[in-house]
Amino acid sequence: MERAILKLIMTLLLSFVNNTISYGQIFDFDREPPYNQIFVDTDNFGISYLDELEEGLSSITNDTIKLKVINDLAYYWHTRNLNTALEFSKKGILLAERLGNTQWEGRLLVTQGAILLRMENLNVAEQQLEAAKTKVIKEDLPFLNTQLGYVFERRGDLGKAADYAMETLRLGEALNDKWAQAQGYSDLSNLFWKQSKFKIGLKNGLTSVNLFKERGITDLDYGFALYVVGNNYLGLEDYTSALKYYEQSIVIGQRYGFYNNLADVYISLIDLYSFLGKFNKGEQATSSAIKYSQLLDNQFLLMRSWLSQGKLQNLQGKYISAIESLEQCLSIATDEFGDVFYLSQAYEALGKAHAGNHNYQEAYSAFEEYDKLEKEIFTAEADQRISLLQTQFEVAQKENTIQLQETKLKQQNTRQVFMVITIALSMMFLGFGYMAIKANRKKNKKLQEQNKEKEYLIKEVHHRVKNNLEIVSSLLALQASHLENSKLTFSLQEIQNRVYSMSMIHQRLYQDRNIAAIDMGDYFSDLGTHVLESFGAEERININYKIQNISLDMDTAVPIGLIVNELLTNSFKYAFPNNMNGTIGLFMQLENTRLIVLQVADNGVGQSKEEHEKTKGFGKQLIDLLVQQLGGKLTYEHTNNGTKAILKFSRIQP
Missing domain, CATH: 1.25.40.10 (Tetratricopeptide repeat domain)
Structure with a gap:
């Protein structure tokens, strides 16, 4: 004491x-x-x-x-x-x-x-x-x-x-x-x-x-x-x-x-x-951000604090809380708010929160607002203007340096005329060399800028395709909610999952640094989680992933994603009747430098070879067509303890 x-x-x-x-x-x-x-x-x-x-x-x-x-x-x-x-x-x-x-x-x-x-x-x-x-x-x-x-x-x-x-x-x-x-x-x-x-x-x-x-x-x-x-x-x-x-x-x-x-x-x-x-730690930082924003009574900072909290809650899967935070964020951003940069981020995060909470109509509206705001802020004119101003200033600095050197030379004593002439000639040759180097650098810089612009445009295309596919998926979900025929509803749900598997490919391509290939481990994890949620089977079915570090080009990843979607869907439909608990294994590995082996195995009730061969549904036909497209070979192993699908195909290096 x-x-x-x-x-x-x-x-x-x-x-x-x-x-x-x-x-x-x-x-x-x-x-x-x-x-x-x-x-x-x-x-x-x-x-x-x-x-x-x-x-x-x-x-x-x-x-x-x-x-x-x-x-x-x-x-x-x-x-x-x-x-x-x-x-x-x-x-x-x-x-x-x-x-x-x-x-x-x-x-x-x-x-x-x-x-x-x-x-x-x-x-x-x-x-x-x-x-x-x-x-x-x-x-x-x-x-x-x-x-x-x-x-x-x-x-x-x-x-x-x-x-x-x-x-x-x-x-x-x-x-x-x-x-x-x-x-x-x-x-x-x-x-x-x-x-x-x-x-x-x-x-x-x-x-x-x-x-x-x-x-x-x-x-x-x-x-x-x-x-x-x-x-x-x-x-x-x-x-x-x-x-x-x-x-x-x-x-x-x-x-x-x-x-x-x-x-x-x-x-x-x-x-x-x-x-x-x-x-x-993110939640602790949120408390501090909100505290200082409220002390300052600054609505701009308070809006951004709620925005960051909403994005944090999205990553945690707390979609209902994220929606509340983001709506609080947008309620602060009045008509006088003006900053479309942060408004666009808020609507993008709100769209993700609604999508995560299966509020597809609200998600569509939020993404639509996000796209509109994004076009206002990320204009080619603003981009070019900023780059041009930076270049102009750097050139002006070089010109000022040259002028300063010329002034110093003029102040030299007349007895140093010969030295001045010699230096001037040297500087002229250096200038030519400098201009040549500068021209080469300018060409290289222009090529780099063109490459970056092309990469940006490619990512933007994937972004747009992903958004359009999500809109199609949302429309399918909305249509399914108005059908009373459960069989039609289920068919629409299957189509929705197929569309989602393709949209995820485009999402990966515009979010990742590598725009030529998709990391299959992360992709399968997201796909599996989505299919689980669409069947409402999160509590009774577990998916085990064992994916080697493999990246595939888009032309290979899209059919693979659709095949895995169909195989997972088949397991959910037939392997675990009467809300039975179970496990599905999803494995992918390289057997050598080119051959890839993909396995989807469940421990459900199983199906005989004869029963499997009698199946002539659209899903099986789609799988067969996609396997042919890959030039692969698909086999099944049927036991009383479940079904295993084994796909082997050659890898195309991305």
């Missing part, structure tokens, strides 16, 4: 000492100027810095410094409470107008625009930012352009957002402003991440982080840059690196109380832990 009390006293004492030291670092009224501006002159303070700014405000007599402190209070309060931030911005604008200080009026309008856009008032925010353009000086434009970029990013206009990010970058180069340069690269990294261009997004993000390090100030935007780098690593499935950058961002957010950055990071951590299958 005494030890606990002593520990508490020491904690309070250290807190008091830290606060005292921090206050002294921000304000010193015996020096000129008395304000050591936060995140510009110093970052050596803790989470109580906003209270210290407010306390020091009453002692400031210089109007310009007072406006500077009010502006900092307004901007950094937006990381904790948007309403408080808005009140400070209004107070500062009124003071600047009364003093006739146009420059500070403009700066406070920019700050107010930054607050309003995070309060979902995008149109008013844009108006305030545009009004500020005529009032601020050139050095303030990078911050203004950054906020305008966020407005258009929230509206889903990524091309326009990229224009502003590049303008911030150009101004940063011209003004030698490391913050502006770092911020421009950070925003470009975020935009490339949204377009799933994770490699170039990571390159820009790491450049931003290095520039923030050179600047030597740990601030809000540095924390956001770390978060964006983590997102790109997550997109590249480098989970260890992603977690490292997220943790660094969390340290900054907790030190200074940046609730907005903390909410962002915890939302991404939900996705990271989902991919790793660490659902308990």
Whole structure:
């Protein structure tokens, strides 16, 4: 007990000492100027810095410094409470107008625009930012352009957002402003991440982080840059690196109380832990994301928190809970929400949740909305615009370097004319060599881009085919629900399973990195689970999988999937009558480098060879046709302990 009390006293004492030291670092009224501006002159303070700014405000007599402190209070309060931030911005604008200080009026309008856009008032925010353009000086434009970029990013206009990010970058180069340069690269990294261009997004993000390090100030935007780098690593499935950058961002957010950055990071951590299958940690991250979003009263972050929770619940198979979370997410996203990127993700996740819960009509509606939103955000125009801006900036940087070299050469002493001429000639030859190398690189880059574009188009085709097949499957399910004839209903269910087995092939091809082949282990596992659920046999029949690491091309995988679907269906129909319990084994292995053996065996009531040969149904005819298509051989073993189907066929290397 005494030890606990002593520990508490020491904690309070250290807190008091830290606060005292921090206050002294921000304000010193015996020096000129008395304000050591936060995140510009110093970052050596803790989470109580906003209270210290407010306390020091009453002692400031210089109007310009007072406006500077009010502006900092307004901007950094937006990381904790948007309403408080808005009140400070209004107070500062009124003071600047009364003093006739146009420059500070403009700066406070920019700050107010930054607050309003995070309060979902995008149109008013844009108006305030545009009004500020005529009032601020050139050095303030990078911050203004950054906020305008966020407005258009929230509206889903990524091309326009990229224009502003590049303008911030150009101004940063011209003004030698490391913050502006770092911020421009950070925003470009975020935009490339949204377009799933994770490699170039990571390159820009790491450049931003290095520039923030050179600047030597740990601030809000540095924390956001770390978060964006983590997102790109997550997109590249480098989970260890992603977690490292997220943790660094969390340290900054907790030190200074940046609730907005903390909410962002915890939302991404939900996705990271989902991919790793660490659902308990994902749920803990969900609680933190929702907590910080609610503290900030930011509907955008709260919507994304519910979205990530819904995606997590989908992966856990908790479809009813996922539907509730995603509907909560969409209820927050009002007509003014604007961000079609996250709205499209929400409808895609909702469609999956409804499909998992067999609500096929609702699933169809959600996927339809998802497709519409996806077309709005992932436009070829936005993609080309962002890539073009990046190229233009890189070319401009090279031209600036050449101009600088030419200026230095002109300043050489006249006695070095011969050396200058020699150097100029050398540079000319180097230039020709450089241009040749550059041309080759440009050709290679163009070929790589064409290959990526073709791969994207192929994946998009598979995506569309999968969606269309799911629509057909949903329509079959809807039709079956309106039939009273059980035999017809069962036939439609069988057709639905066949369509589903084909749709899964296309799903695998557009989701996996390898667009030429399908991993049969994962495919059979998903197919088996679906057939089990369609027969409602999850509680009484178990499927054992023993699948060697085999990948097959699409032309082979489709008939194999249909054959396995028919064999599983036959086992469910005939091997386990009267709700009998049982087991089905699904095995696939290579006997040599080319011959593949597939077995589907059940331990049901069995069927004699004569009974089997008498069967002339559509399913058996379909199997025979598919076996002929594969050039394989199918045999059956009939015993009192079940039936085993053995298919042997030659492998075509994908």
